[in-house]
Each structure stands twice: as structure tokens, then as C-alpha cells.
Amino acid sequence: MKSIFASFAALACLTGSAFAQDDQDLIARGAYISRLGDCVACHTAPGGTPYAGGRAIISDLGTIFSTNITPDPRSGIGSYTEAQFSDAVRHGLRADGAHLYPAMPYPSYSKITDEDMHALYAYFMKGVEPAAQASPQTDLGFPFNQRWGMVFWNAVFSSSTSFAPQTAASDAINRGAYLVEGLGHCGSCHTKRGFGMQEKAYDAKSDAFLAGGELNGWPVPSLRAKAATGPGIAGWSEQDIVDYLAEGRNRFAAVGGEMKDVVAHSSSYMSDQDLHAIAAYLKTLTPSAPENAKPASAAAETASRLTAAKNLTLGERVYIDNCGACHFVDGRGGQKIFPTLDGASIVTGKSPVGLITTILAGASTPSTPKGPSVNLMPGFANRLSNEEIAALATFVRGAWTNDADAVSDKQVGEIRTHLEAGSSH
Template identity: 60%
Template sequence: MKRQLLNRLVMANLLLMPLCGSAFAADQASGDQADLIKRGEYLSRAGDCMACHSVPGKPDYAGGLPIKSDLGVIYSTNITPDKNVGIGNYTEEQFSDAVREGIRADGSHLYPAMPYPDYAKVNDEDIKALYAYFMHGVKASDYQPPKTDLSFPFSQRWGMMFWNWTFGNDDGFEPIKGASDEVNRGAYLVEGLGHCGSCHTPRGVGMQEKAYDHTDEDFLAGGDLNGWPVPPLRGIAHWTKQEIIDYLQTGRNDKAGVGGEMTSVVYNSTSHMTDEDAASIAAYIKHLAGDDKPAAVDAAKAQATTDKLTSAKDLTLGERLYIDNCAACHFVDGKGAAKAFPQLDGASIVNADSPDGLINVILKGAQLPSTEKAPSELKMPGFAHRLDDNEVAMLASFIRSGWNNNAPGVTAEDVKKVRESLE
């Protein structure tokens, strides 16, 4: 009797073993898929997909952001897994073609407002994770964003194949020989997913990025975005590695505060990166600096500006306006307050060839984003209602020539153009 019972128990265990193995395998597969989706979510942040494909009041990734270009306004598309207006019917291969080659599932071409020439460097593993996230980690939305309707001939998307042949890029990522793993991780993020070159690299005659990687000196050499001067990243010699990390994670450091389009990049993308990835980007940027040294400081000139503002005697209109409107936060020495009020002495936006960025900030103001490591939203008020065009010109001219700054003056006409663009 006991022997029969034992035999039955053994037989039952043998029958159950395949079932238990299947359940374990299913749980393992489910766990692997969850990890892949989580990885894809992180990569979507690194690629700044949220910033371009989301607008306030609409579901995440449902599109509709108007992107200004010299060709007209291009609206971002719905990239949720909705099967009618989104990408729910895309295969992984079609998703890869859209991201890395700019070709939609229906065979039509995307405009390079979608930075697919940069995303060409994204590897297969990361494409797989991104696909898993957008198919299974994003909530589907049936919101239909406005359709892009450019004038002829730019409305003919098939013509983009010729642009791609002439100006595009389909080269995968090539590690920097002899560089550390940290530097190469930074290069992969900056040149690929981060598509930093789309803003920080000058554009050519076809509105293309003049370079797509570190091998060309034009890469990250600075540019212009909707009237804003975009500073070069190719060797920020005057910032330490930690200051670059702070800027990426919080939008501020001891020297500067974020402004313009970069505010959205910090808020939606770089502030969500791991400490290791932020450090790798900083290491790559410092690697590009090589042996570059910070610009020489003219201590006597800087002190002369500080002394005159301190004495408050025989001030020009620009100097008086600075004392009345700016000195409380940026101080008479133009140094500001670390991680709070940006430094004006030596600032890139102040010394840019174009004064439009500085004028924009004076008129419109600026606000530092709230991030996990710097939750405070410090805000500079705009002075458009308080200062007329001539006054803004005089104030900007003083700032661009005071302390160690040495940039051309600003005219009332310069200010008028920026004011009209804001209105």
C-alpha cells in the first residue's frame, strides 16, 4: 500500500515538472521583457523623445509640437502604439528604419527635424529596447496632431531621398581609438541618442549638420537655433568636468544657468540620466577639449568695471540700467551666485557673435527647471514691459563690453527684431 502511494507521488511529480518549468520560463521571459521596457524608457529619455513628441495638455508622445524651420513649421507625430494614428502597426524593423533612416512604415520619408542622421549611430540592442518601450510601455493615444504642410517643393517628401544621398548620414557609431570606456560611452550618447550635434553643430547650405562625429572639427562647433546663438561644446575648457555634470543634471552650475531650448533638454532628458552617463558625457566633452586652456582673464579690466559700478558715479545709461535691474542678483562684479544666478562675466550667451540670445533673456526672462537634484525653480523676470528698445540695447551693450566681456554693441533695431519675434 505504501509502495503504491509512493509510486503515485513520484509519477505526479514527474508529470508536474514540465508544467513548473514552463511557468518558470514564462516568469523569466516576463521579467526579461519588463527589464527591456524599462531600459527602453531610459533610452527614450536619453534620446529626448518626450520633448519633441509631447505638448502640454496632450498625452505623452502623442505629438503636435510645432518645430520652426527655414522651410516652414513641422509638427511632431504621434508615436504612441495607437494602430490608427500612431506606430502600433510598426514592426521592429520598420521602427528601426524610421529612427535610423528616416523612412516611415508606408515608405515615405521623414524630414530631418527628426534627427535620424544622428540616430543612425544607435545600436541594435538599444533599438530593440526602444521598440519594446514604445509598443508596451507607452499608453496608446488616438490624438491626431496637426499635419505638416510645407510649401512646394518641400511638400514632396520623396525628394528627401536626394537630401539623404547628399547630406545625410548612415554611419554607425565608431569608438574613439585609445579613449577610455567612459569617454566612448559619452561619445555614443552625444553623437547618437543625445543628438547634441543637431543644435550645437553649424548647418550647411542644405540645412544639414556639417559634421556628425568627433573626427570633424565642425562637430559641436556651435550654431544658431531660431535666432538663439548655440555655444560650441567642442572643448569647454573653462568648465570643469563636475560643472558639466551639474549643468546636465540640474540646469545650473557655478558659472551658468540653462536657457532657451536647452531648458527642455535638461528637464526632459539629461536630468533623468544616471550619474555614470552624465559623467561619461562630461568626460567626452572634456576629451574634445584636449590641451585647450581657458581664455586669459583681464583682471584689471574686470576690476575697473566692478569699481565703477560700486562707486555709482558718472554712469552711462547702460551701467545705470544694470545697477537698477540686474546688480541685485548678478552683482557688481558680474559673477552672480553659484547654482542660482548665472555669471555674466565671460558667459557664452553674452559674448556670442549674435546678441539675440541675451536680448531674448532680457526681454522674456528665464527660469531654471525643477529637477530631482535641484527642485527649486529660480526665475528671472522679463523686462519687455519695463524697458524700451533703446534701453535694452544700452543695457545689453554694457554687459557685452563690461568685465572680461568683449563683444560688439547692440542697436535698438536688434532689440526690435527680437521683440517682434517674441510677440
């Protein structure tokens, strides 16, 4: 009898350990899904407790503060059932029945599978430390403070469809589509918005999807990459895309602006398999018509002029003195160290805000597991005048094969004022 009880006790211990391990595996899977969705980036204030909310999200409608999504029962989501959690993530509906603003990318998150949603819920309830920290209240002006109006916005603009794999596509491409269109919510930044601030498309059925645009004045490049050569990502290989997402840099570009947070908190933690799936999917999207660009011979002409260094314009002189040592006379930079300027979207974009901001404030790549070193570009706000920076920006926007509009002293002055006031853009 004693041995029978001992056997039952041992079996109970083994069963309990198995369940505990299952829970741990589920929580770990949920933590990875949270990385794929980049939840921490928006729901963590600068220097704040992870997921405790309070980050200010600047929109055309006003400032929206992210909420506390830790399992604290009063300040966070600790009292949410799994169904209520799913409704908030997929449909923008809080447990109290109030509607979330689409700064929360629930139109994209509607594609998250039930299995991934279950794991995500387990992670937030059991794998995240509760934080009894109230977030600032979002207080938009009328009529945007009337959350009930989101009922009509959702009816007209929101997508609530689950992910549907393409039968003719490979498993890798379908996985990439699921990540890009759903959890990664890449369209939130890389798809133009309509008059109702809605994304013009939520999947590859429309050529508007991931075709680029602007975010807070910064040019946002197209991610449509089905090409072997061409400007921007269209000329990148699958490996170039993987390198950029994993390391924050590749042989053409280095991450900047809002994308720096995406790499630092999300894509650099993705598995190689998922990174390659994303790249494979993006390479199926036919690019939009390329922006205006000079013929390839123009690049050699600029390089020759800078090399000769005779009768240079103010912009050319400023470039030689401050930029040439890293980006070189051909504007090609150094692979994975100094980004290419010839054909770079931040240089050739319709808006020069990103370029001017980078010249003034400098930039740095994030330290990632696969790219731990930080590449730093110094800011030139204290070294160059508005006139000199305007001349420099005008030069690089029209040098080599670039063919973008000139920059004025006034534009530089406005951005300098914003930076001095502590604004991110």
C-alpha cells in the first residue's frame, strides 16, 4: 500500500511539472508574440516601467497616451478575461465598453490567430510584472473626445478580417504576410492614410499597401520590394532586408526615426526564420512607379566634381568638410557603417524633415544581439548655421542620381526650434 501511494505521489509530481512546463512554454511563446507586435514600444514611457503605459503618441488629432497593460487589476488589465483582452487587441474595445483610438493598431491585430492571442494573454497575465501606475488620460478636443464616434469609424474604415493564407504562396511567404499585415502592423507607418486618418489598405490586395508616405513630417519609404534593382528597398536582396531588421543596418542604410524603436524592441528579437519570411513576403510586392531620379551617369559627374574640388557651391564645400570622410564623394558610404546617400529615401523624400533633423541632431544605430556595436553620426546644430545646413541638404537632395527639391533656411530654422524645445520631430 505504501508503494502504491508513493507511485501516485510521484505521478502527481510529474503531472504537475508537465503542466508547469506547459505554462512556461505558453508564456514564453506569448513573450515572443509581444515582441512581434512591438507592444513594449508604445506601452512604455521613456525611462518608465515596461508595459505600464504613459507614452505620448503624437497624432494629427492631438496627443494620445498609451495605457497600462500590466496585470495590475486597477491601473492595468489584470481584471480582463481572455475574451475582453481579445476584444481590446483585435477590435479596439475596452472591457468597460469604451472604444480605443486607432493609435492602437487593432485593424491590423484583427489578423492575430486564436492560438497566438491565447499565448499573448497568458504572457500578459502571468509573465509581466504588475505595475500600480495610472497613465495620463487622453484628452482630445471635440469631437474627437467622443469615443462613441469610433463605432462609425470602425464601420467605415476598420478591417476586422482574420488572416487568410494565400493558397498559391509558400509557407514562408504566408508567414511573412501574417507578420507584416498582422502582428507587425507595418502598414501603420508605411501605408498612406485617407481623409479619416485610416490606412488606405490593410493587405497586399491593394497597391497602396506599404507604398510609403510620411509620419510626423518624416518620409516613410515604400516596402514594396519585388525588383532586382531600383531606389530604396526595391534594390535590396532578401538578406539585405533581414540584416536591416536584425541589426539596424545593412550595406545600404542605417535605421533612424521611428524605425529605430521597431528594430530595438521588436525585429532584432525575431527568429531568423521569421525575418526571412518577412523578407520573402516583401519581395512579392510590386513597387510603385519610382520617384524622379537622374540617370546613373549623374552620379559619376557629382563624384568627379567633388574630387576636383574647384569652384564648389556652399553646399558642396560643406559636404566635403563635414560629410565626405564618411559618405565619400560617390555618396555610397561604407557597408554597414556609413549609410548610402545616393538614392536614400530619407534624402530623396518629398519632405526634408528627416534629413534636416538628422543633420542637426545626429543619429545612432541601436545595439542589437546581431549588431551590438553602435554606429554614431554627430549632430551639426552647434557647428553649422541654418544657411549652411540648408545648402548642404539642398546639395545632397540633388547630388548623384538624387532629384529632390531644395531646402530653405526657414525650414532648417523651424526644425532647429522644435529640437531646442525638446520635440522629437
